[in-house]
Structure formats: structure tokens, C-alpha cells
Amino acid sequence: MNPEFQTHVLPNGLRVIHAWMPRAVTHCALVVNAGTRDEGADEAGLAHFIEHVLFKGTVKRKAFHILNRMESVGGEINAYTTKEDTWITSSQRAKDTERALELLSDIAFRSTFPAGELDKERDVILDEIAGVQDQPGDVIFESFEAGLFRGHALAAPILGQAERVKTLTQAQVKSFVARHYRPDNMVLGVVGSVTWDQVLSWAEKHYGDVSVPSVASGGTQTSRRAPQSVAPFHLVEPKGIHQVHHLTGCLAPGGDSKDKLAMTVVANLLGGPAMNCRLNLNIREKHGMAYHIEANHTVYQDAGVFNVYFGTDARFHKKVERLVRKELQTIRTKALGTRQLHDAKQQLLGQIALGHEHGATVLSGLAKTYLMYNRVETLASLVNAIDALTAQDLLDVANAWLGEDALSSLTFTTPDAG
Numbered sequence: 151m152n153p154e155f156q157t158h159v160l161p162n163g164l165r166v167i168h169a170w171m172p173r174a175v176t177h178c179a180l181v182v183n184a185g186t187r188d189e190g191a192d193e194a195g196l197a198h199f200i201e202h203v204l205f206k207g208t209v210k211r212k213a214f215h216i217l218n219r220m221e222s223v224g225g226e227i228n229a230y231t232t233k234e235d236t237w238i239t240s241s242q243r244a245k246d247t248e249r250a251l252e253l254l255s256d257i258a259f260r261s262t263f264p265a266g267e268l269d270k271e272r273d274v275i276l277d278e279i280a281g282v283q284d285q286p287g288d289v290i291f292e293s294f295e296a297g298l299f300r301g302h303a304l305a306a307p308i309l310g311q312a313e314r315v316k317t318l319t320q321a322q323v324k325s326f327v328a329r330h331y332r333p334d335n336m337v338l339g340v341v342g343s344v345t346w347d348q349v350l351s352w353a354e355k356h357y358g359d360v361s362v363p364s365v366a367s368g369g370t371q372t373s374r375r376a377p378q379s380v381a382p383f384h385l386v387e388p389k390g391i392h393q394v395h396h397l398t399g400c401l402a403p404g405g406d407s408k409d410k411l412a413m414t415v416v417a418n419l420l421g422g423p424a425m426n427c428r429l430n431l432n433i434r435e436k437h438g439m440a441y442h443i444e445a446n447h448t449v450y451q452d453a454g455v456f457n458v459y460f461g462t463d464a465r466f467h468k469k470v471e472r473l474v475r476k477e478l479q480t481i482r483t484k485a486l487g488t489r490q491l492h493d494a495k496q497q498l499l500g501q502i503a504l505g506h507e508h509g510a511t512v513l514s515g516l517a518k519t520y521l522m523y524n525r526v527e528t529l530a531s532l533v534n535a536i537d538a539l540t541a542q543d544l545l546d547v548a549n550a551w552l553g554e555d556a557l558s559s560l561t562f563t564t565p566d567a568g
Contacts (some may be wrong), residue, residue: 155516155526156346160353162362163334167520168349169341169512176247176342177509178240180254181517183337184330185234187303187374187450195275195310196326198231199318202275204238205229206267208260213267219253220246227253231308234451235521241510244343248352251340255356258331263323272315279309286395286562287442287461294397294560295455297385302377304450333360339517341509376452377401382558388565394467395562398474399457402551405449405522411535412547413456414447416481419494419544421445421458423501428481429458433473439466443474451522456552464564475554482548485541494544495536502532 155169185197205227206213220227225242227250238257240250282289292307299305309315338357340349379401389395403409421429421444429443443460458478462470486494505511506529519527 155528156349157520157526158350158353160333160358162358162360163332164353164357164360165337165520165524166350166353167337167339167516167526168344168346169516170343170346171341171509171512172343173509174243174343175241175509176244176250176340176344177513178242178247178250178254179337179339179513179517180238180258181337181339181521182236182238182258182331183234183335183521184236184326185232186306186308187233188330189303189306189326192314193318193322193326194306194314195308196318196322197236198308198310199272199275199315200323200326201229201231201236201238202271203263203268203323204257204261206271207262207264208256209262210260211256216253216257220250223249225250233304233306233308235518239510247340247342247344247348248356251338251352252356254338255360258336259360261327263320263327265320268318268320268323272318275309275315276312279312279315282309286389286391287459290395290397290459290560290562291457293387294399294457294558297383297560298380298399298401298455298558299377299453300380303374304377304453328363332363333357334362337517337521339513339520341513341516374451376404382556384559386561386563389562391562391564393461394464394564395459395461396467396471396559397457397459397561398471398478398557398559399455400551400556400558402447402454402456403449403547404453405451407454409547409550410449410454412539412543413454413551414449415494415498415536415539416544416548416552417445417447417456418498418501419486420477420481422497424497428477429460429474432477433460433470437466437469437473439463439470439473443470467561467563471559475557478548478552478557479554482545482552485545487541491539491541491544495539499533499536502529 158166189196205216220240223246225246227240229238238254242250296305338353403413421427433443434440440460440462445458448455458474460470
């Protein structure tokens with residue numbers, strides 16, 4: 151059952167959402183509607199850089215006191231950046247929820263960004279960028295989106311490029327924060343066994359006095375444009391690796407598309423986390439040619455990405471690629487039978503239900519939807535929408551988006567692959 155939720159908008163525009171869950175631990179998040187796609191031409195990597203340096207000091211706390219505030223009571227404070235938003239999160243026992251909410255407010259609205267601390271954290275991020283390059287199974291997704299969204303802000307890597315990160319300044323940090331870290335561009339979410347009255351009281355106490363910057367003083371609302379389709383590409387990049395990594399995919403429905411849910415079902419049927427997905431059964435189990443193979447539907451506000459990823463021995467690469475294309479052709483040309491459709495729905499619904507057992511997952515879904523679309527999708531409405539999908543819906547979406555001439559590919563090959 152979906153937890154009951156409540157929403158409220160403070161006078162300064164901060165949206166507050168709460169869901170009751172009978173758990174010993176509460177999860178809190180302050181989510182900023184600003185990520186990599188909101189960076190300017192000379193700001194590549196800045197959103198992620200700010201996520202790091204938020205913890206380096208506020209008007210009343212030094213870095214140690216920020217980290218110790220939740221750690222001293224066994225809580226966990228963290229942050230992460232996506233292409234569209236930045237999350238500052240805390241998980242703790244229910245009795246420490248107000249402590250967490252006060253700290254999140256202090257970090258988001260009163261950070262001082264000391265120059266010396268910025269320089270130290272810059273080196274940490276440069277190491278992080280270098281580390282990612284050592285993981286071809288991760289970097290291939292980033293490189294593929296760079297091609298799929300070329301010419302658009304969504305093409306930029308979240309971590310930024312090393313040379314640009316080296317030049318980011320304190321002034322740029324403060325400018326970006328002034329533009330985007332404003333209460334009317336944020337959502338505060340709490341999930342756990344604290345009451346709505348408590349959450350609302352704490353929100354008003356610790357966030358109600360945060361002012362909204364005027365446009366004249368640098369305040370602005372996030373402004374985005376949807377990406378356009380680009381010509382398909384088929385790239386092969388030799389790497390110093392022992393296994394071939396391959397990605398095939400295309401643009402897909404985004405969060406604002408009527409096709410979003412049907413595409414999610416298609417991707418889950420093809421290569422979701424279950425061992426009985428089609429790609430796993432027909433390529434790994436039947437032929438033994440790929441240890442890891444998956445299909446994904448990544449959803450952004452106004453665009454999406456569908457892809458199939460696999461890693462395999464260079465000897466099997468071309469055959470696995472053909473088998474993947476064959477599965478995509480099948481999903482476009484052969485409608486699911488009644489039993490197949492029922493099983494596909496039940497599998498996805500089961501995965502969603504398992505996810506809703508975790509408070510952090512519930513918080514992520516509620517806060518993200520509220521942030522992007524100013525609405526909340528309940529579990530009941532999601533179940534009904536999935537139940538309403540027909541085999542023809544899935545066939546139509548597969549044909550509309552996954553046509554052979556729409557697919558691009560990126561392959562990381564071994565140095566001696568011919």
C-alpha cells in the first residue's frame with residue numbers, strides 16, 4: 151500500500167512533502183531543481199562541484215561540525231548530483247529528524263564556500279573523474295548520451311571535464327547557488343514515522359525565513375529546452391580493456407510523454423533486473439555469450455533514453471549484437487499474448503512494490519515527481535495505469551521509438567579486436 155502523503159507550499163515557495171511509514175528510521179531530502187543541464191558554457195561540472203563543497207562550512211559551522219552533526223547520533227548525511235537535480239539527504243532515527251532538517255537548511259542556504267576548502271575538494275573531484283575513466287562499463291553510458299544529446303546540455307557529463315573543473319572559481323559557485331538554490335526551486339521531503347504536523351512545524355521553523363532572491367539580485371527560475379533528435383551514429387573506440395562493451399539505443403519517452411510507462415514496461419520485459427528477462431534468457435542462458443546484459447529506460451524531464459548494454463568476449467561481440475537487434479525486431483513485430491502481457495505487468499508491479507518497502511525509495515519517487523511536475527503519483531494510480539496497458543500499446547510504443555533506423559551504437563573494443 152502506498153504511504154499516505156501530504157503536501158504544502160511555504161510562503162517563500164518551498165514545496166514540502168511528507169509520507170508516513172512506520173519505520174524506526176526517517177529519510178529526509180532537500181532537492182534542488184538544478185543539475186548538469188543547467189550549467190552555463192563555462193560552468194561544466196559546477197553543479198557537482200557545489201554538491202561537494204556545500205559541506206565545507208556554513209556561517210555557523212565548520213566542515214567538521216557539519217559532518218559530526220548527524221554522525222554523532224548514528225545518522226548519515228550525503229548528497230548527489232544528476233543531470234537535472236541535486237539532492238542533499240539525511241537518514242537517521244525518527245527522534246533526530248528535526249536535527250537533520252535544520253542541518254540541511256544550514257548547508258543549502260548558509261554555506262560560505264571557503265576558497266581553501268574549494269581547492270582541496272577540487273583535487274578529490276579530479277580523482278573521481280580519473281577513477282570513472284577506469285570503469286568502461288560505466289563511462290560507456292556517459293559517452294553514449296554525449297552522442298545522443300550532442301549539441302544539448304544533457305550531453306555533458308555530470309562530473310565535468312578535468313580541465314574545466316580546474317578553473318571553477320568561488321565566484322562561479324556563489325553565482326550558481328544564487329540562481330538556483332532558492333526555496334521556490336526546491337522540494338523538502340520527509341518519509342518515516344514522524345507526523346505531518348511535526349514536519350510542517352519544522353519546515354516553517356527552519357526554512358520559512360529563507361528569502362527568495364529577486365531577479366535583480368541574481369535569482370532566477372530554471373529554464374530548459376527539450377533536446378532534438380540527431381542523426382544515428384555507430385562508433386567504435388579501442389580501449390585498453392579485455393572485454394568488449396557495447397551499447398545500442400536511441401531517444402525514448404521522457405517524463406512528460408504519454409508513452410513513458412509503456413516504454414518502461416518494454417525495457418523491463420527485454421532486459422530488466424529479473425533473470426527471466428528476454429535478453430538474459432536468449433543471450434546469456436541460451437548461448438552463454440554475455441555475463442551481463444540489460445535494457446534501460448532513463449527518464450529526464452522532457453526526454454528519455456532507451457539502451458541495451460552488454461559486455462562480452464571480442465569473439466562473440468558481433469553475434470551478440472545481432473541477437474540484440476533480433477530481440478528488438480521481435481518486440482516491434484510480435485504482440486504479447488494475454489499470458490505474456492499479464493506476466494510482464496505483474497513482474498514490474500512486484501518490483502515497484504518491493505521498492506516501496508524502502509523509505510528512501512519512496513522519498514526519491516515522491517520528491518522527484520513533485521519537483522519536476524508539481525504533482526504526486528500515488529502507487530495506486532501507477533498500478534492502475536500499468537494494468538490499463540494493452541499489448542497493442544506496447545507494440546505501438548516499440549514501433550514509434552525503437553525502429554531499426556533510429557538506433558545508434560557505441561562499442562568499446564579491445565586493442566587487438568579486428
